Amino acid sequence: MIEGSAWRRWVFFRLPMGIFLIFLLFPFYWMIITTFRPDGELYIPWYRATYKPFWTWNPTTAHLKYLFGETTFAIWMWNTTFIAVVSTAISLFCGVLAGYALSRLNFKGAALLGTTIFVTYLVPQTLLFIPLSEIIRTYSLGDTPWSLILSYPTFLIPFCTWLMMGYFKSVPKELEECARIDGAARWQAMLYIVIPVAVPGILSAMIFAFTLSWNEFIYALVFLSSPEQKTVPVGVISELVRGDVFFWGPLMAGALFGSIPVAIAYSFFVEHYVSGVTGSVKG
Amino acid sequence: MATAAIPVPEGTIIVGKPKWRPLEGEGNLAMLLLLPTVALLMMFIAYPFVRGILLAVTNSKVGQMGEFVGFENFARLLKDPIFHAVVYNTFLYTFVTTIFKLILGLWLALLLNRDFKFKAFTRAFILLPFIVPTVLACFAWKWMFDPTFSVLNWMLFKLGIVAAGAGVNWLGDGDMAMLSIMIVNIWRGVPFFAISLMAGLQTISPDLGEAAAIDGAKPWQRFWYITWPLLMPVTMVVMLFSVIQTFSDFQIVYVMTGGGPANATHLFATYAYQLGVGTGLLSQGAAVSLAMFPLLFGIVIFQLMYIRRVETR
Numbered sequence: 205m206i207e208g209s210a211w212r213r214w215v216f217f218r219l220p221m222g223i224f225l226i227f228l229l230f231p232f233y234w235m236i237i238t239t240f241r242p243d244g245e246l247y248i249p250w251y252r253a254t255y256k257p258f259w260t261w262n263p264t265t266a267h268l269k270y271l272f273g274e275t276t277f278a279i280w281m282w283n284t285t286f287i288a289v290v291s292t293a294i295s296l297f298c299g300v301l302a303g304y305a306l307s308r309l310n311f312k313g314a315a316l317l318g319t320t321i322f323v324t325y326l327v328p329q330t331l332l333f334i335p336l337s338e339i340i341r342t343y344s345l346g347d348t349p350w351s352l353i354l355s356y357p358t359f360l361i362p363f364c365t366w367l368m369m370g371y372f373k374s375v376p377k378e379l380e381e382c383a384r385i386d387g388a389a390r391w392q393a394m395l396y397i398v399i400p401v402a403v404p405g406i407l408s409a410m411i412f413a414f415t416l417s418w419n420e421f422i423y424a425l426v427f428l429s430s431p432e433q434k435t436v437p438v439g440v441i442s443e444l445v446r447g448d449v450f451f452w453g454p455l456m457a458g459a460l461f462g463s464i465p466v467a468i469a470y471s472f473f474v475e476h477y478v479s480g481v482t483g484s485v486k487g
Numbered sequence: 488m489a490t491a492a493i494p495v496p497e498g499t500i501i502v503g504k505p506k507w508r509p510l511e512g513e514g515n516l517a518m519l520l521l522l523p524t525v526a527l528l529m530m531f532i533a534y535p536f537v538r539g540i541l542l543a544v545t546n547s548k549v550g551q552m553g554e555f556v557g558f559e560n561f562a563r564l565l566k567d568p569i570f571h572a573v574v575y576n577t578f579l580y581t582f583v584t585t586i587f588k589l590i591l592g593l594w595l596a597l598l599l600n601r602d603f604k605f606k607a608f609t610r611a612f613i614l615l616p617f618i619v620p621t622v623l624a625c626f627a628w629k630w631m632f633d634p635t636f637s638v639l640n641w642m643l644f645k646l647g648i649v650a651a652g653a654g655v656n657w658l659g660d661g662d663m664a665m666l667s668i669m670i671v672n673i674w675r676g677v678p679f680f681a682i683s684l685m686a687g688l689q690t691i692s693p694d695l696g697e698a699a700a701i702d703g704a705k706p707w708q709r710f711w712y713i714t715w716p717l718l719m720p721v722t723m724v725v726m727l728f729s730v731i732q733t734f735s736d737f738q739i740v741y742v743m744t745g746g747g748p749a750n751a752t753h754l755f756a757t758y759a760y761q762l763g764v765g766t767g768l769l770s771q772g773a774a775v776s777l778a779m780f781p782l783l784f785g786i787v788i789f790q791l792m793y794i795r796r797v798e799t800r
Contacts (some may be wrong), residue, residue, distance in 0.1 A: 251651035328735030330756035
């Protein structure tokens with residue numbers, strides 16, 4: 205409902221919305237245009253008359269060729285996907301079970317454990333990365349995808365658990381009780397009745413966990429060292445920046461292509477993602 | 488198998504000892520379900536936390552376990568001028584960006600809460616800064632802030648704000664670099680605030696606003712006396728998450744400035760990284776990381792208490 209005259213609509217709605225959209229989306233436009241712009245056009249100082257920022261008439265795929273031919277970008281993409289998928293699966297498995305236990309079973313210490321998991325949800329990765337890197341080395345997991353697959357669940361599980369607790373609480377108790385009266389064991393009622401009802405919640409947790417692990421940076425930066433083990437964010441930063449020299453064309457191409465998988469995953473599940481964001485807030 | 492089970496004809500009722508079903512007890516089942524979670528969290532959160540404390544009270548370097556030195560690492564930090572700057576920077580960074588994210592996020596949420604064409608589409612696009620990998624998006628910003636090729640300087644130049652050859656030195660000057668990383672942080676955080684607050688707005692019944700409007704309340708009065716107080720619980724939780732993320736931020740600073748120029752933009756996490764990983768002084772790095780904990784803990788307790796007060800009101 206937008207009331208009032210045309211100028212009001214412009215001043216109070218269209219203009220601020222337009223400015224917000226430009227502010228939020230311009231970096232992506234800049235990423236895309238840089239990816240397809242030849243080097244000769246990229247490196248013109250901004251005060252020159254020949255600086256034409258917003259369009260190019262000579263699009264090139266040179267940066268893409270460099271990115272996929274000269275670097276191991278494709279391998280980084282595969283590593284990131286593999287790590288994100290496996291750690292998301294582990295976290296969902298743990299989070300769904302723990303969420304069920306904490307929200308629907310009565311047992312001693314349930315409240316305390318719930319609070320503890322919520323508190324671990326608030327522990328940032330940057331607090332633990334130094335001792336964790338020592339531990340990863342002791343377990344001989346350094347420079348393997350398993351170092352990340354096992355450590356990402358530490359911030360994904362608390363999130364998944366928290367989100368699933370909210371969903372399970374909204375499933376009526378009667379559903380489960382009916383199944384129990386018909387002779388289902390407790391775990392059967394959970395597996396065949398409650399969990400299927402909570403599928404939207406699981407999808408939210410899944411898409412959220414996937415984007416979180418795809419975007420994770422500091423653990424990947426500290427635990428991985430050889431180029432063929434790296435994830436996209438770490439690979440881009442270490443292989444496309446040499447000292448002070450930034451290869452902006454391939455860098456932007458890498459940024460673009462590194463963002464596309466999450467953007468696609470996200471576009472399929474926008475509604476679930478949004479309810480994940482808001483669910484995590486409502487708790 | 489030597490001991491094959493004797494087939495029981497269908498329909499037979501077995502009388503006698505009930506089947507042993509340990510999972511019918513709620514406690515047992517809960518224990519089993521929580522086992523993987525608790526095991527992983529113990530191994531990769533509780534244990535590292537203890538290891539971190541042990542590291543912080545020794546003088547370990549990479550590859551060599553040090554000796555016990557007590558609080559020497561922390562005492563050194565208290566005298567370290569860079570650490571003082573780190574504390575100041577982190578609080579400033581968190582405070583300023585959170586205020587802006589709240590104001591801009593709320594504004595955007597109010598805009599998004601109206602009905603307009605392409606609403607779902609707009610909302611989907613608005614979340615992009617929040618979902619794409621921060622490091623990769625930061626490179627786009629770093630390229631936009633480039634001293635020689637900055638498109639932002641070109642815009643300011645075309646608007647007549649800066650002269651040719653005298654553009655804004657976005658990342659080269661200490662204060663300016665701080666402002667630049669704040670802009671990027673706000674850019675990344677506004678979508679999260681907007682979407683969450685919009686969800687909060689949708690739970691507020693429009694009847695309240697309409698009733699007030701009939702009673703003659705102006706739009707800003709309706710906002711201030713109805714929307715804002717009712718939105719408070721959601722606002723506080725959003726702030727809680729945002730403050731923790733911002734306070735412990737690493738990626739934006741690492742990519743944009745690396746803590747420079749001249750340590751002007753170091754935060755806890757980047758300084759810990761520089762000490763612990765960059766120069767291999769594990770213990771000192773761990774001490775910097777851990778120093779974050781009581782501060783974060785205090786902020787979280789304060790906010791949780793406030794949330795509880797607001798919710799039980």
